Amino acid sequence: MMKGNEALAEAAIRAGTDGYFGYPITPQSEIMEYLTMEKPEERTGMVVLQAESEVASINMVYGGAAAGKKVMTSSSSPGISLMQEGISYIAGAELPCLIVNVVRGGPGLGTIQPAQSDYFQSTKGGGHGDYKLITLAPASVQEMSDFVEMAFDLAFKYRNPVMILSDGAIGQMMEKVKFRPQRKRSEQAPDWATTGKTPERERNIVTSLDLDPASMERHNMKLLEKYRKIHDKEVLYELIDCEDAELLFVAYGTSARICQKSVQIARSQGVKVGLIRPITLWPFPTKIIQKMTGQVKGILSVEMSTGQMVEDVQLAVAGKIPVEHYGRMGGIIPTPEELVEVLKEKFIEVEIT
Amino acid sequence: MIDTIDIKEIVNEENLVYKKSDVMTDSIMHYCPGCSHGTVHRIIAEVIEEMGIQSETVGIAPVGCSVFMYNYLDVDMQEAAHGRAPALATAVSRLLPEKYVFTYQGDGDLAAIGTAETIHACNRGENIVMVFINNGIYGMTGGQMAPTTLEGMNTSTCPYGRDISMVGSPLKITDMLATLPGTYFVTRQAVHTAKHVRMTKKAIRKGFENTRLKKGTSFIEVVSSCNSGWKMTPVKANEWMVENMFPVYPLGDLKVPKD
Numbered sequence: 001m002m003k004g005n006e007a008l009a010e011a012a013i014r015a016g017t018d019g020y021f022g023y024p025i026t027p028q029s030e031i032m033e034y035l036t037m038e039k040p041e042e043r044t045g046m047v048v049l050q051a052e053s054e055v056a057s058i059n060m061v062y063g064g065a066a067a068g069k070k071v072m073t074s075s076s077s078p079g080i081s082l083m084q085e086g087i088s089y090i091a092g093a094e095l096p097c098l099i100v101n102v103v104r105g106g107p108g109l110g111t112i113q114p115a116q117s118d119y120f121q122s123t124k125g126g127g128h129g130d131y132k133l134i135t136l137a138p139a140s141v142q143e144m145s146d147f148v149e150m151a152f153d154l155a156f157k158y159r160n161p162v163m164i165l166s167d168g169a170i171g172q173m174m175e176k177v178k179f180r181p182q183r184k185r186s187e188q189a190p191d192w193a194t195t196g197k198t199p200e201r202e203r204n205i206v207t208s209l210d211l212d213p214a215s216m217e218r219h220n221m222k223l224l225e226k227y228r229k230i231h232d233k234e235v236l237y238e239l240i241d242c243e244d245a246e247l248l249f250v251a252y253g254t255s256a257r258i259c260q261k262s263v264q265i266a267r268s269q270g271v272k273v274g275l276i277r278p279i280t281l282w283p284f285p286t287k288i289i290q291k292m293t294g295q296v297k298g299i300l301s302v303e304m305s306t307g308q309m310v311e312d313v314q315l316a317v318a319g320k321i322p323v324e325h326y327g328r329m330g331g332i333i334p335t336p337e338e339l340v341e342v343l344k345e346k347f348i349e350v351e352i353t
Numbered sequence: 354m355i356d357t358i359d360i361k362e363i364v365n366e367e368n369l370v371y372k373k374s375d376v377m378t379d380s381i382m383h384y385c386p387g388c389s390h391g392t393v394h395r396i397i398a399e400v401i402e403e404m405g406i407q408s409e410t411v412g413i414a415p416v417g418c419s420v421f422m423y424n425y426l427d428v429d430m431q432e433a434a435h436g437r438a439p440a441l442a443t444a445v446s447r448l449l450p451e452k453y454v455f456t457y458q459g460d461g462d463l464a465a466i467g468t469a470e471t472i473h474a475c476n477r478g479e480n481i482v483m484v485f486i487n488n489g490i491y492g493m494t495g496g497q498m499a500p501t502t503l504e505g506m507n508t509s510t511c512p513y514g515r516d517i518s519m520v521g522s523p524l525k526i527t528d529m530l531a532t533l534p535g536t537y538f539v540t541r542q543a544v545h546t547a548k549h550v551r552m553t554k555k556a557i558r559k560g561f562e563n564t565r566l567k568k569g570t571s572f573i574e575v576v577s578s579c580n581s582g583w584k585m586t587p588v589k590a591n592e593w594m595v596e597n598m599f600p601v602y603p604l605g606d607l608k609v610p611k612d
Contacts, residue, residue: 019448047447052473056440059433059470063441066431067411069448089434194429194445196409196452205423207414207432 004144005171007179008074008100008164009034011145012046015152016183017098018069019047021060025079026112027168028102032074044185054079058086058099065095066206068193070152070186074100076168077118078109080126087161088127092208094223096155098148099133100164102171105304105331113331114168116253119308122165123282130220132227134162134234135281137252141175149180156190158230165281167304169254169333236279237288241267245274247347248292250313251302252278254333259302261336266343273343281309289316298322298347302339305329322347374398376407380424387587389577390418392544393486394425396554397455400561401428410453411445413438417459418492436467439474442481453564455482460501461491464526471526478535478569482560485527485572487602488579496582500524503601508582523601527574531607537569539608543576543599545591568610576602 002010009031012020020040022032032050040046051057057073064071075083080101090097101122105115122135134154136147144166151162189195197203210216238256241263242248249259256277266273276292278285289299298321301310310325317323326342328334362368376398384390401410407428414422416435423430433441438456446454463471463485474481490508491497497510501523505514515523531539538560542553553575560571576598580590 019444021444049443049447051440052469055437056443056470056473059437059440060444062433062437063413063431063444064448066441067445067448069444071444071448085434086437093432194411194431195449196407196411197427197429198408203423203427204429205432206430207423209420209432 001174002141002177003030003172003174004138004141004166005030005102006034007141007145007177008148009038010179011148012072013038013040013044014179014182015149016044016070016185017046017072017152018185019049019060019064019071021049021051021057021064021071021073023051023054023057023075023079025076027104027114027171028074028076028100030171031100044182046185054082055086058083058090061097061099062086062090062093062095065090065097066093066194068189068195072098072100074102076102076104077106080118080121084121084127087133088129088131089208090161091131091133092129093206094159095161095206096152096159097161098151098155098164099161100166103165103167105329111331112168114254114333115305115329115331116167116255116303117305117308117329118165119281119303119305122163123284123312131223132230132282134158134160134230134283135165136162137165137279137281138170139253139256139277141170141173141177144170145177145179149183154234158226160226160230165253167254168331231283234280235283235285235287237285238277238279239288240275240277242274242276242292245272245295246297247271247273247343248296248299249273249275249302249339249343250278250289250299250309251275252281252309255302255304258334258336259339262339262343265336266340269340271340271344271348284312284316286312286316289313293317293320296321298324300339300343300346301325302334303327304333374402376402376427378425378427382425383421384418385581387578387580387590388418389486389488389544389575392550393484393553393575394422396544396550396557397457397484398426400554400558404558404561406453406561409451410455411449413441413445413454413456415456415458415462417462419457419459419486420493422457436462436465437470438462439467439470439479439483443474443477443479446479446481450480453482453561454480455484455561457484458486459492460485460487460489460499464500464524468526472530472533475530475570475572476533476535478537480564480567480569482557482564482571483573484557485574486577487574488577488582489523489598490579490582492579492582500526503597525602527572527607530572535570536572536608537563537610538571540572540606541574541576541602541604543594543604545578545594574602576604
């Protein structure tokens with residue numbers, strides 16, 4: 001039994017991470033606490049450093065990633081907002097890294113309780129300029145662990161920052177977790193890394209700056225091409241009881257866990273409902289939702305926000321069937337019964353009247 | 354008849370007394386005539402060449418006039434966001450502890466937007482060399498007030514002179530950094546005369562040697578002129594620097610290791 005945050009930290013050591021740079025913020029401080037307690041510098045040689053701010057953390061990640069190392073940071077919503085400048089530079093310079101956001105409610109200082117109100121920031125860019133983060137949404141302590149290795153593999157495959165978008169509930173809750181074996185830290189640097197110019201090669205420069213408009217446009221087009229490829233190849237989702245479903249929940253993370261129970265309750269009452277759980281929030285599982293519009297009568301998008309992911313559901317559905325959003329805010333987590341009531345109210349009782 | 358030397362003979366190796374460092378590229382510099390950046394770039398290149406550490410050096414360029422430093426130095430380089438170079442350097446140095454890592458930053462970058470990163474990297478005693486070009490102005494954005502702008506000095510955002518009752522006094526960040534236990538070697542130099550160029554080179558060389566010995570942070574301020582930003586001729590700018598900058602930013606070592 002382990003907390004989600006601790007499982008993620010242990011998985012980071014086992015994934016062969018070279019460096020972690022972070023700054024304390026609730027509800028994810030256990031990540032750095034676990035890492036410092038575990039002395040990963042003795043276990044694997046992993047560097048763990050508490051930075052002076054989230055701004056410094058993400059720029060340490062930039063420096064480490066540009067040196068070809070497997071590096072990561074973690075924070076929660078207000079801290080992730082501070083990192084946006086650095087994330088934009090990392091995306092622009094095409095550096096691989098892992099950023100973990102254990103989301104709390106906002107806006108502003110908000111609350112330390114769980115929320116899912118950073119969907120836009122994570123999936124639509126977040127900082128300035130045209131870029132995308134690959135965004136993974138764990139729904140269990142096991143996935144907090146499993147997604148670390150997956151995130152690094154995707155990050156290095158595409159030279160792109162990857163975000164694990166968790167929330168305070170998954171970060172703090174305790175569940176059983178099975179860890180993967182220890183991966184060796186890589187001794188080889190990618191050929192683009194700044195490790196010192198040898199006579200055998202040209203110097204490596206890591207930058208996001210290009211003042212020539214034609215060249216900068218080409219760079220943007222190159223990024224777009226990469227994002228298209230990721231969108232084609234890396235979509236992940238889970239289907240629960242969708243075969244005969246007449247209604248559908250779409251939910252990720254903590255909300256998906258609750259919806260799973262709601263599906264059971266609704267079915268025991270004769271309501272045939274299924275659940276699509278997006279695992280990658282970007283790239284979003286658009287195609288499967290499009291496909292389901294031919295089968296179900298309506299979709300309830302559930303998210304602990306005032307309605308962010310629902311916009312991507314609506315884009316996928318393209319007006320073919322009704323799409324509704326239901327969310328709780330401020331750290332309030334909806335109950336499974338509550339969601340069943342909402343589902344019936346929005347899609348079934350309407351038909352009777 | 355005047356005894357002349359043939360052009361072919363000039364380039365004969367035995368006749369060469371001075372040459373461009375091999376660690377400099379052939380790119381034409383974008384700096385204004387009279388600017389100190391080119392001189393300091395060259396010094397860094399010469400030090401890297403003389404120490405034979407080109408393949409072990411990683412540089413971090415700032416935002417400001419020297420944002421394109423990576424075009425001129427033939428070493429692996431990273432381009433940081435404004436003020437963040439010490440954070441990048443921290444990670445590179447921690448993850449590649451055998452490498453020589455240096456940052457190159459102007460006064461706006463190092464002493465305004467990057468104050469936190471600067472102070473904390475120095476306080477941790479990161480094993481890096483930090484080169485700080487202080488010309489009291491934001492050169493690249495067109496001559497705005499910097500944290501190091503002198504009292505009464507005109508810039509495009511203090512056109513009637515820096516009023517310290519409104520915006521505070523020139524920030525002597527190098528003096529502050531010298532008080533931190535993490536800094537090993539802190540000095541303030543200039544490059545307006547051949548003698549001072551040699552002294553600055555000696556200081557930068559010492560910084561890189563400190564890295565080799567894993568001594569912590571070496572911080573080298575170079576008080577510089579910005580003749581375009583100051584709206585003076587290069588000669589006049591250097592005179593003005595000696596008369597006005599040096600009394601506020603006196604040259605010399607601020608912290609010298611005892612050993």
